[in-house]
Amino acid sequence: MQKYRILGLMVLLTLAGCSTKTPEKPAARPADAKAKIVRLMPAKVGDRQGWAVDITAAFAAQGIAPSDENLCSVLAVAEQESGFQADPQVPGLPKIAWKELDRRADRLHIPHFVVRTALLIKSPNGQRYSERLDNVRSEKQLSEIFDDFINMVPMGQKLFGNLNPVRTGGPMQVSIAFAEAHAKGYPYPITGSIR
Numbered sequence: 001m002q003k004y005r006i007l008g009l010m011v012l013l014t015l016a017g018c019s020t021k022t023p024e025k026p027a028a029r030p031a032d033a034k035a036k037i038v039r040l041m042p043a044k045v046g047d048r049q050g051w052a053v054d055i056t057a058a059f060a061a062q063g064i065a066p067s068d069e070n071l072c073s074v075l076a077v078a079e080q081e082s083g084f085q086a087d088p089q090v091p092g093l094p095k096i097a098w099k100e101l102d103r104r105a106d107r108l109h110i111p112h113f114v115v116r117t118a119l120l121i122k123s124p125n126g127q128r129y130s131e132r133l134d135n136v137r138s139e140k141q142l143s144e145i146f147d148d149f150i151n152m153v154p155m156g157q158k159l160f161g162n163l164n165p166v167r168t169g170g171p172m173q174v175s176i177a178f179a180e181a182h183a184k185g186y187p188y189p190i191t192g193s194i195r
Helices: 002-020 030-040 048-062 068-084 092-106 112-118 130-132 141-153 156-163 178-183
Strands: none
Touching: 030 048, 030 068, 048 068, 092 112, 092 130, 092 141, 130 141
Protein backbone atom coordinates (compact mmCIF):
# COMPACT_ATOMS: atom_id res chain seq x y z
CA MET A 1 0.00 0.00 0.00
CA GLN A 2 2.92 2.30 0.81
CA LYS A 3 4.21 1.79 -2.75
CA TYR A 4 0.92 3.10 -4.20
CA ARG A 5 0.95 6.13 -1.90
CA ILE A 6 4.48 7.00 -3.01
CA LEU A 7 3.54 6.47 -6.67
CA GLY A 8 0.46 8.67 -6.24
CA LEU A 9 2.54 11.36 -4.56
CA MET A 10 5.05 11.27 -7.43
CA VAL A 11 2.25 11.71 -9.97
CA LEU A 12 0.79 14.60 -7.99
CA LEU A 13 4.19 16.27 -7.72
CA THR A 14 4.71 15.89 -11.47
CA LEU A 15 1.31 17.44 -12.14
CA ALA A 16 1.88 20.17 -9.56
CA GLY A 17 5.20 21.09 -11.14
CA CYS A 18 3.53 21.35 -14.50
CA SER A 19 0.47 23.23 -13.28
CA THR A 20 2.46 26.06 -11.71
CA LYS A 21 3.63 27.25 -15.11
CA THR A 22 1.59 29.84 -16.95
CA PRO A 23 -0.05 28.61 -20.16
CA GLU A 24 2.12 29.18 -23.19
CA LYS A 25 1.51 29.05 -26.91
CA PRO A 26 2.44 25.67 -28.42
CA ALA A 27 6.07 25.32 -29.38
CA ALA A 28 6.63 26.42 -32.94
CA ARG A 29 9.42 23.95 -33.69
CA PRO A 30 9.85 20.25 -32.83
CA ALA A 31 13.20 21.08 -31.22
CA ASP A 32 11.43 23.49 -28.86
CA ALA A 33 8.84 20.85 -27.98
CA LYS A 34 11.58 18.27 -27.31
CA ALA A 35 13.45 20.70 -25.08
CA LYS A 36 10.24 21.48 -23.18
CA ILE A 37 9.54 17.76 -22.66
CA VAL A 38 13.04 17.15 -21.31
CA ARG A 39 12.62 20.14 -18.97
CA LEU A 40 9.23 18.93 -17.67
CA MET A 41 10.25 15.29 -17.29
CA PRO A 42 11.23 13.99 -13.85
CA ALA A 43 15.00 14.18 -13.37
CA LYS A 44 15.36 10.43 -12.70
CA VAL A 45 14.15 9.40 -16.18
CA GLY A 46 16.72 7.55 -18.27
CA ASP A 47 16.91 8.22 -22.01
CA ARG A 48 15.19 11.57 -21.67
CA GLN A 49 16.04 12.48 -25.27
CA GLY A 50 14.53 9.23 -26.56
CA TRP A 51 11.29 9.85 -24.69
CA ALA A 52 11.21 13.44 -25.95
CA VAL A 53 11.69 12.33 -29.57
CA ASP A 54 8.92 9.71 -29.31
CA ILE A 55 6.44 11.99 -27.55
CA THR A 56 7.10 14.80 -30.03
CA ALA A 57 6.62 12.39 -32.96
CA ALA A 58 3.35 11.10 -31.48
CA PHE A 59 2.02 14.63 -30.97
CA ALA A 60 2.98 15.61 -34.53
CA ALA A 61 1.45 12.45 -36.05
CA GLN A 62 -1.82 13.02 -34.19
CA GLY A 63 -1.89 16.78 -34.78
CA ILE A 64 -1.87 17.54 -31.04
CA ALA A 65 -0.39 20.82 -29.88
CA PRO A 66 2.56 20.31 -27.50
CA SER A 67 1.13 22.73 -24.92
CA ASP A 68 2.27 22.51 -21.31
CA GLU A 69 -1.10 21.03 -20.35
CA ASN A 70 -0.94 18.30 -23.01
CA LEU A 71 2.70 17.48 -22.34
CA CYS A 72 2.22 17.35 -18.58
CA SER A 73 -0.75 15.03 -19.02
CA VAL A 74 1.28 12.63 -21.12
CA LEU A 75 4.25 12.78 -18.77
CA ALA A 76 2.05 12.15 -15.71
CA VAL A 77 0.42 9.11 -17.32
CA ALA A 78 3.79 7.74 -18.46
CA GLU A 79 5.14 8.14 -14.93
CA GLN A 80 2.12 6.48 -13.35
CA GLU A 81 1.75 3.62 -15.83
CA SER A 82 5.37 2.69 -16.44
CA GLY A 83 7.81 4.79 -14.46
CA PHE A 84 9.16 5.67 -17.93
CA GLN A 85 10.12 2.10 -18.74
CA ALA A 86 9.41 1.05 -22.34
CA ASP A 87 8.39 -2.49 -21.32
CA PRO A 88 7.40 -2.30 -17.65
CA GLN A 89 7.20 -5.45 -15.54
CA VAL A 90 3.83 -6.41 -14.09
CA PRO A 91 4.04 -7.98 -10.62
CA GLY A 92 2.28 -11.36 -10.45
CA LEU A 93 1.69 -11.54 -14.21
CA PRO A 94 2.11 -15.34 -14.49
CA LYS A 95 -0.65 -15.88 -11.92
CA ILE A 96 -2.87 -13.32 -13.67
CA ALA A 97 -2.28 -14.99 -17.07
CA TRP A 98 -3.08 -18.50 -15.78
CA LYS A 99 -6.21 -17.22 -14.03
CA GLU A 100 -7.39 -15.61 -17.28
CA LEU A 101 -6.72 -18.82 -19.23
CA ASP A 102 -8.76 -20.78 -16.68
CA ARG A 103 -11.58 -18.22 -16.82
CA ARG A 104 -11.74 -18.40 -20.61
CA ALA A 105 -11.60 -22.20 -20.57
CA ASP A 106 -14.45 -22.29 -18.04
CA ARG A 107 -16.53 -19.97 -20.20
CA LEU A 108 -16.06 -22.32 -23.18
CA HIS A 109 -16.49 -25.48 -21.04
CA ILE A 110 -12.95 -26.66 -21.81
CA PRO A 111 -11.33 -28.69 -19.02
CA HIS A 112 -8.22 -27.03 -17.56
CA PHE A 113 -6.08 -30.12 -18.20
CA VAL A 114 -6.78 -29.77 -21.95
CA VAL A 115 -5.49 -26.19 -21.89
CA ARG A 116 -2.43 -27.17 -19.87
CA THR A 117 -1.70 -30.08 -22.18
CA ALA A 118 -1.90 -27.81 -25.23
CA LEU A 119 0.54 -25.41 -23.56
CA LEU A 120 3.14 -28.16 -23.16
CA ILE A 121 3.94 -27.74 -26.86
CA LYS A 122 7.36 -26.23 -27.52
CA SER A 123 7.26 -22.68 -28.78
CA PRO A 124 9.53 -21.16 -31.45
CA ASN A 125 12.12 -20.17 -28.82
CA GLY A 126 12.48 -23.80 -27.65
CA GLN A 127 10.63 -23.39 -24.35
CA ARG A 128 7.22 -24.86 -23.72
CA TYR A 129 4.42 -22.31 -23.74
CA SER A 130 3.63 -23.22 -20.13
CA GLU A 131 7.23 -22.42 -19.12
CA ARG A 132 7.04 -19.08 -20.88
CA LEU A 133 3.77 -18.28 -19.09
CA ASP A 134 5.32 -19.24 -15.75
CA ASN A 135 8.11 -16.73 -16.36
CA VAL A 136 6.30 -13.90 -18.16
CA ARG A 137 7.17 -10.47 -16.72
CA SER A 138 5.59 -7.88 -19.04
CA GLU A 139 2.50 -7.41 -21.16
CA LYS A 140 4.70 -7.31 -24.25
CA GLN A 141 6.06 -10.77 -23.43
CA LEU A 142 2.55 -12.07 -22.76
CA SER A 143 1.32 -10.72 -26.09
CA GLU A 144 4.29 -12.35 -27.86
CA ILE A 145 3.44 -15.71 -26.28
CA PHE A 146 -0.16 -15.39 -27.49
CA ASP A 147 0.91 -14.38 -31.01
CA ASP A 148 3.46 -17.23 -31.21
CA PHE A 149 0.81 -19.71 -30.13
CA ILE A 150 -1.89 -18.59 -32.57
CA ASN A 151 0.63 -18.36 -35.41
CA MET A 152 1.04 -22.15 -35.13
CA VAL A 153 -2.62 -22.64 -36.02
CA PRO A 154 -3.62 -22.34 -39.68
CA MET A 155 -5.33 -18.95 -40.07
CA GLY A 156 -4.66 -18.41 -36.35
CA GLN A 157 -4.28 -14.64 -36.61
CA LYS A 158 -7.54 -14.32 -38.57
CA LEU A 159 -9.46 -16.64 -36.25
CA PHE A 160 -7.97 -15.73 -32.88
CA GLY A 161 -6.02 -12.48 -33.32
CA ASN A 162 -8.75 -10.38 -31.73
CA LEU A 163 -8.84 -12.67 -28.67
CA ASN A 164 -5.45 -11.53 -27.37
CA PRO A 165 -6.02 -10.81 -23.66
CA VAL A 166 -3.51 -7.95 -23.76
CA ARG A 167 -5.64 -5.02 -24.88
CA THR A 168 -3.02 -2.30 -24.39
CA GLY A 169 0.57 -1.87 -25.45
CA GLY A 170 3.61 0.11 -24.51
CA PRO A 171 4.46 2.19 -21.49
CA MET A 172 1.50 4.51 -22.05
CA GLN A 173 -0.96 1.59 -21.98
CA VAL A 174 -2.46 2.66 -25.28
CA SER A 175 -5.46 0.65 -26.39
CA ILE A 176 -4.46 -1.54 -29.33
CA ALA A 177 -7.81 -0.80 -30.97
CA PHE A 178 -7.13 2.95 -30.60
CA ALA A 179 -3.62 2.55 -32.05
CA GLU A 180 -4.96 0.59 -35.02
CA ALA A 181 -7.64 3.21 -35.67
CA HIS A 182 -5.04 6.00 -35.57
CA ALA A 183 -2.17 4.27 -37.39
CA LYS A 184 -2.40 6.54 -40.44
CA GLY A 185 0.60 8.83 -40.39
CA TYR A 186 2.38 6.79 -37.70
CA PRO A 187 5.95 8.09 -37.72
CA TYR A 188 7.71 4.70 -37.38
CA PRO A 189 7.63 1.64 -39.66
CA ILE A 190 5.13 -1.02 -38.56
CA THR A 191 6.38 -4.58 -38.85
CA GLY A 192 3.79 -7.24 -38.13
CA SER A 193 0.91 -6.16 -35.92
CA ILE A 194 0.47 -2.66 -34.53
CA ARG A 195 1.57 -4.00 -31.13
